[in-house]
Amino acid sequence: MRPLTFAAFAALSVFAPAAALALQVCAWAPGPAEGKSDIALSGGLVLSGVALRPGVGPGGRVLALAADKKFPAAGIFILDKAFLERLESAHKSGAPRAWRILQTAPALKVEYARALESNFRIADVGISFDGELLAVFGVNRRRSGGVDAYAAEPPASLEIRDKNLLEQAGRLAIDAGKKVFYARR
Incomplete structure (x- = not known):
């Protein structure tokens, strides 16, 4: 098998699907606080103290993060609606409980x-x-x-x-x- 040339690698990276670069939900487990969950994402990211609450979001729910006692804002924001929908579907379907974290480093x-x-x-x-x-x-x-x-x-x-x-x-x-x-x- 021949190694990839730079031109072939560049073409593959340009035409690769956008979902390959997206954060994936690896696990959704109950957190230490009642009504809160911990979410493991690809790349070794873990969101803690997450709750889906009624609001103005996909399916009428929003992602709410536990605020730090020192700073009132949690400092986490969802930028992409598709990512919020993936989080919601993982919550509804009961994402895997195993903490396997995909090692694809996010950009x-x-x-x-x-x-x-x-x-x-x-x-x-x-x-x-x-x-x-x-x-x-x-x-x-x-x-x-x-x-x-x-x-x-x-x-x-x-x-x-x-x-x-x-x-x-x-x-x-x-x-x-x-x-x-x-x-x-």
Whole structure:
């Protein structure tokens, strides 16, 4: 069997179906809080504290995430209606209970970055996963001995189990956060 040439690989990647890049629901399990669930997604992402509540969504329901006690907003947003429909169908059909997580890493993109007034939490950066799920990362700065150290903090309701993906998302968030924070000055 011949290896793929670059032209063949480029053609395959251009004409590949969009669903191949979509986040997939791997498991839907009851969470520790009553009425809340934990959802495992492809790429090692886990949403915790999720509830489908009556509202204005597909099937008359909306996805509600448990808010962090520190910050009133959960920091997770659904960008794609098809993804919300996949979540709803997984909830209705009783998605697999096994926590098998597909190891297809989602594509990351910085959707927005907003500088904050604080000298500790310098920016909020929205990073999308496959253009379907948006997570707002907080970029923190600490000064120690005249040297700045930066860290990106994902929302409390999102766990990224893939260490490489967590590092890549953190690096994107830190770079975008530093850029908007220092552009403001």
